[in-house]
Amino acid sequence: MSDHILQFKNISKRFGSQTVLDEVSLSVGTGEIFSLLGPSGCGKTTLLRICGGFDYPDAGRVILDGKDITELPPNKREIRTVFQNYALFPHMTVWDNVAFGLKIAGVDKHTMMREVGKYIEMVQLSGHEGKKPGQLSGGQRQRVAIARALVNKPKILLLDEPLAALDLKLRQRMLIELDTIHDEVGITFLFVTHDQQEAMSISDHIAVMHNGNVEQIGTPVELYEAPKNSFIAAFIGDTNFFDGLVEQEDGDYCTLMIKDFPALSVYNDKKLRRGDKVNLSIRPEKFMISATKPEITDAHTNLLQGKVEEVIYLGAHTRYWVRVQDWRISVVKQHFSYALDERKICWGDEVWLKFEGDNAYMLERYTEEDENLLALPDV
Amino acid sequence: MKKCNRSSRFPMIVTIITLIFLYAPLVVVSISSFNNSKYGGAWRGFSFRWYEKLFTDATIWEALVNTLFVALIATFFSTLLGTLAALALYRGKGKLQLFHYALVYSPLVVPDILMGISLLLLFVTTIGIGAKIGLSFELGMTTIIIAHITFCLSYVTMVVLGRLQDFDHSLIEAAQDLGANALQIFFKVTLPIIAPAIIAGALFAFTLSIDDFVITFFVKGAGDTTLPIYIQSAMRRGTPAVINALSVVFLILTFILVFTSQKLLEKKK
Amino acid sequence: MKSFKNQFLITMPSFLWLVIFYALPVFIVFLLAFKPVDPYGGIGGGWSLATLRNLSDPSYPVIIWRTVWLGVVSTAVSIIIAIPIAYHLAKMSSRLRNIVLMLIIVPFWTNFLIRIFAWKVFLNPEGFFRRSLVYIGLIPEETMLLYNQWAVLAVMIYTYLPYAILPIYAAAEKFDFALLDAAKDLGAGSFTAFRKVFLPSISKSIGVAVMVVLIPALGAYLIPDLVGGPTSEMIGDKIAQSVFTERNLPHASALSAILMITVFLPLLLLMFFRKICNNNGAESEKVPRIGVKK
Numbered sequence: 001m002s003d004h005i006l007q008f009k010n011i012s013k014r015f016g017s018q019t020v021l022d023e024v025s026l027s028v029g030t031g032e033i034f035s036l037l038g039p040s041g042c043g044k045t046t047l048l049r050i051c052g053g054f055d056y057p058d059a060g061r062v063i064l065d066g067k068d069i070t071e072l073p074p075n076k077r078e079i080r081t082v083f084q085n086y087a088l089f090p091h092m093t094v095w096d097n098v099a100f101g102l103k104i105a106g107v108d109k110h111t112m113m114r115e116v117g118k119y120i121e122m123v124q125l126s127g128h129e130g131k132k133p134g135q136l137s138g139g140q141r142q143r144v145a146i147a148r149a150l151v152n153k154p155k156i157l158l159l160d161e162p163l164a165a166l167d168l169k170l171r172q173r174m175l176i177e178l179d180t181i182h183d184e185v186g187i188t189f190l191f192v193t194h195d196q197q198e199a200m201s202i203s204d205h206i207a208v209m210h211n212g213n214v215e216q217i218g219t220p221v222e223l224y225e226a227p228k229n230s231f232i233a234a235f236i237g238d239t240n241f242f243d244g245l246v247e248q249e250d251g252d253y254c255t256l257m258i259k260d261f262p263a264l265s266v267y268n269d270k271k272l273r274r275g276d277k278v279n280l281s282i283r284p285e286k287f288m289i290s291a292t293k294p295e296i297t298d299a300h301t302n303l304l305q306g307k308v309e310e311v312i313y314l315g316a317h318t319r320y321w322v323r324v325q326d327w328r329i330s331v332v333k334q335h336f337s338y339a340l341d342e343r344k345i346c347w348g349d350e351v352w353l354k355f356e357g358d359n360a361y362m363l364e365r366y367t368e369e370d371e372n373l374l375a376l377p378d379v
Numbered sequence: 380m381k382k383c384n385r386s387s388r389f390p391m392i393v394t395i396i397t398l399i400f401l402y403a404p405l406v407v408v409s410i411s412s413f414n415n416s417k418y419g420g421a422w423r424g425f426s427f428r429w430y431e432k433l434f435t436d437a438t439i440w441e442a443l444v445n446t447l448f449v450a451l452i453a454t455f456f457s458t459l460l461g462t463l464a465a466l467a468l469y470r471g472k473g474k475l476q477l478f479h480y481a482l483v484y485s486p487l488v489v490p491d492i493l494m495g496i497s498l499l500l501l502f503v504t505t506i507g508i509g510a511k512i513g514l515s516f517e518l519g520m521t522t523i524i525i526a527h528i529t530f531c532l533s534y535v536t537m538v539v540l541g542r543l544q545d546f547d548h549s550l551i552e553a554a555q556d557l558g559a560n561a562l563q564i565f566f567k568v569t570l571p572i573i574a575p576a577i578i579a580g581a582l583f584a585f586t587l588s589i590d591d592f593v594i595t596f597f598v599k600g601a602g603d604t605t606l607p608i609y610i611q612s613a614m615r616r617g618t619p620a621v622i623n624a625l626s627v628v629f630l631i632l633t634f635i636l637v638f639t640s641q642k643l644l645e646k647k648k
Numbered sequence: 649m650k651s652f653k654n655q656f657l658i659t660m661p662s663f664l665w666l667v668i669f670y671a672l673p674v675f676i677v678f679l680l681a682f683k684p685v686d687p688y689g690g691i692g693g694g695w696s697l698a699t700l701r702n703l704s705d706p707s708y709p710v711i712i713w714r715t716v717w718l719g720v721v722s723t724a725v726s727i728i729i730a731i732p733i734a735y736h737l738a739k740m741s742s743r744l745r746n747i748v749l750m751l752i753i754v755p756f757w758t759n760f761l762i763r764i765f766a767w768k769v770f771l772n773p774e775g776f777f778r779r780s781l782v783y784i785g786l787i788p789e790e791t792m793l794l795y796n797q798w799a800v801l802a803v804m805i806y807t808y809l810p811y812a813i814l815p816i817y818a819a820a821e822k823f824d825f826a827l828l829d830a831a832k833d834l835g836a837g838s839f840t841a842f843r844k845v846f847l848p849s850i851s852k853s854i855g856v857a858v859m860v861v862l863i864p865a866l867g868a869y870l871i872p873d874l875v876g877g878p879t880s881e882m883i884g885d886k887i888a889q890s891v892f893t894e895r896n897l898p899h900a901s902a903l904s905a906i907l908m909i910t911v912f913l914p915l916l917l918l919m920f921f922r923k924i925c926n927n928n929g930a931e932s933e934k935v936p937r938i939g940v941k942k
Contacts (some may be wrong), residue, residue: 051557073555074552075558076558080556081552081556083549083552088553100554100559101558148553149557275614351633388731389732391734394737397752397809398751400806401752404769405766408766408769408770410763460661460665463659463661463664467655467663467703475659479662482670483662483668485672486666488911489911489917490884492867492884492887493911495675496891496900497674497904498902499670500673501673501676504680504691507691524854528665528669529669536888547733561654574830586757590759592761605762610759610761610762611870613876623769626762626766629762630754630762631659631755636757
């Protein structure tokens with residue numbers, strides 16, 4: 001009836017004195033990959049468990065395809081889960097693991113053979129049917145778990161940190177495969193992860209959770225380019241924060257005063273007024289770094305001058321740390337041309353940082369708690 | 380990778396001396412079992428006569444049959460009760476299970492003799508009460524079996540509970556997720572996974588039952604003889620040579636048992 | 649509430665069994681200590697303190713002391729031997745280790761009576777071992793190896809040593825031996841490293857070993873009965889004597905009550921200290937856990 005297959009309505013959950021979910025509401029579109037993203041302890045796993053029926057909310061409803069399933073036990077829901085550690089039955093073969101749900105459902109033998117075979121083939125495990133989970137690699141176990149969950153044709157597939165146990169290379173490959181499988185089966189995926197890159201690369205929509213609340217729901221691009229607050233800006237990707245004061249409104253733009261900087265012209269989408277305190281977020285790649293002073297033609301182009309403190313060459317791009325008075329700014333430069341031919345900017349060089357007023361993003365001041373989060377090293 | 384410095388010799392020496400300590404008596408018994416002499420001591424020539432006597436002695440065979448009879452019944456019931464107890468303890472919370480756990484655990488730390496005497500006193504008291512109301516009930520195979528079930532139960536529970544605690548609870552959630560109900564989960568997931576532990580617990584119970592002397596001695600009736608009871612009564616009269624032969628048979632059986640179980644475990648890994 | 653009903657149903661069989669055949673008998677032991685004995689070896693009517701008065705017999709303090717002494721010494725020796733063995737086992741190549749472990753386990757699984765019997769044969773006055781000792785002049789001709797406290801101690805250690813080795817080995821196997829190299833690298837001698845790094849990390853298993861050896865050792869009955877003499881009786885022997893020879897069940901239960909207290913006292917102490925240690929440890933480990941439900 002609606003294009004939202006799954007809806008959480010004002011879900012609250014407490015464990016003892018701890019509020020794990022605080023009136024969480026969100027809707028998952030039919031057929032999409034929806035991610036719950038957030039640092040550990042944000043409540044995303046609890047929300048997933050409530051969806052799967054392994055926990056019950058203290059308040060709120062879970063609506064699946066128009067039906068209230070809040071009170072249903074897991075075995076009565078048309079939802080399947082891929083568990084974090086896969087939870088494969090160790091005493092059964094791959095085939096038996098995948099067939100388990102169909103056997104329980106009492107499907108006839110012919111259909112079972114066909115369906116199990118089909119899904120084992122889909123996850124590229126043909127030839128491994130007779131093996132026990134103990135004989136499989138991490139990636140293969142992951143595939144069994146996915147096939148096992150899909151074989152019953154659930155309305156939603158829940159994936160609880162499914163890639164956490166895999167190493168980096170394998171994780172990237174599985175991510176692509178998950179995407180392929182999703183395209184093939186057309187089932188809605190609800191994906192829980194703490195890894196923003198995973199969420200960004202696979203999701204249609206992401207709900208960023210923090211302390212039991214949904215901070216923002218949006219497409220990956222929206223979250224990255226238009227974060228609702230400083231927490232999101234810091235959690236999704238890297239950014240530089242500068243706290244400043246609006247000096248003057250100027251049509252669509254405004255003039256911003258930041259300590260030690262010249263007056264900056266920044267796009268004012270939030271219609272801030274003179275005297276408003278703001279937190280300016282500029283992503284590292286929005287800066288143009290150059291050793292010579294660039295020409296400024298546009299009134300809304302800003303220029304800072306500083307000194308390179310650190311250079312980290314990363315192949316596809318280079319990260320610079322540039323000192324501008326008391327500020328330490330992270331800058332990323334893509335290498336469009338053959339890097340060996342480029343004139344290198346080195347440690348100690350005086351440089352110019354240019355950025356467009358349209359590419360900076362003004363946010364409200366962040367709290368102390370956010371500041372602690374921002375202080376976490378970028379892994 | 381040579382780690383042989385002076386300091387690491389000491390543990391090796393202790394190990395070797397201990398192994399000698401463990402095996403010296405067994406070696407002497409094995410040699411004595413071929414000694415023609417009647418009461419051990421001086422060597423009187425090689426002979427198989429004690430083995431012949433062992434396999435023809437009706438009392439020993441009767442004792443063996445009794446032992447196995449008690450062990451099989453006690454193993455069956457203690458495994459059943461012990462497995463149920465483990466499942467209850469694994470899932471359950473609250474005061475009842477805390478008390479249940481104390482009940483299951485404390486027999487493990489009570490010396491055999493206390494278990495024996497306390498059961499004897501229970502049986503004697505029951506017989507006393509029974510006599511007053513005209514029911515006759517005596518010490519015998521039944522009381523031996525009850526006693527064996529009681530002390531084996533706790534061991535089975537601990538073995539199964541140990542396995543259950545390693546049991547990944549998300550497997551149950553996975554089965555639920557795939558549509559299974561409580562009964563299906565138990566028979567298709569839980570039971571097959573803990574089956575090895577149940578078998579191990581049953582084997583343990585069986586061995587303990589066969590091995591037990593002290594408790595049996597307290598609760599047995601006048602004529603009941605199990606193998607340990609037979610050995611003990613024979614030993615009170617000295618060191619009869621036929622027991623040497625019996626010891627060797629036991630040793631060989633134990634060796635085979637331990638060796639095969641080790642091989643089986645290795646294969647699993 | 650179906651799950652509650654199921655839970656109750658699977659709890660009850662073992663629960664009732666143990667209440668009837670374990671808790672109730674233990675209760676009776678304490679109860680009967682206050683009953684008089686009747687002339688036919690049964691239990692008399694009414695109540696009496698006669699049994700408790702009988703315990704003031706001067707031979708009892710000696711026997712209790714001997715029980716504790718033999719129990720503690722055999723435990724201590726077993727553990728002192730078990731530690732280096734566990735250490736050595738943990739460092740062995742896995743092939744050799746399996747063999748040695750098996751050699752240690754086999755006597756452990758052999759029938760208890762047969763093990764005692766083996767010692768009786770081994771220490772036999774006419775046996776090979778005693779005659780060799782006499783022959784090389786280590787002991788005088790008239791010394792008997794059997795039927796004294798030393799024989800009891802030897803057999804007790806023999807019996808309980810594997811109980812000590814197995815838990816300590818289990819802990820030692822998990823020990824990261826690189827830590828010893830690290831300690832040596834930092835200037836510790838081999839023994840210091842062993843004492844300051846290895847021992848603390850297996851200390852819990854030593855506690856377990858003490859428990860599993862000391863408790864049965866205190867309740868030993870067969871060993872002193874079969875290889876000890878009249879001067880090496882333990883409480884267990886006295887209990888058996890009052891049951892089978894004197895036919896005085898109230899007396900036996902009074903003695904059993906004493907033994908039970910002797911056994912449970914160290915156990916309670918151990919649990920008490922554990923609790924203190926755990927509490928101290930737990931303070932620093934209080935990490936808020938969110939979203940994790942057990």
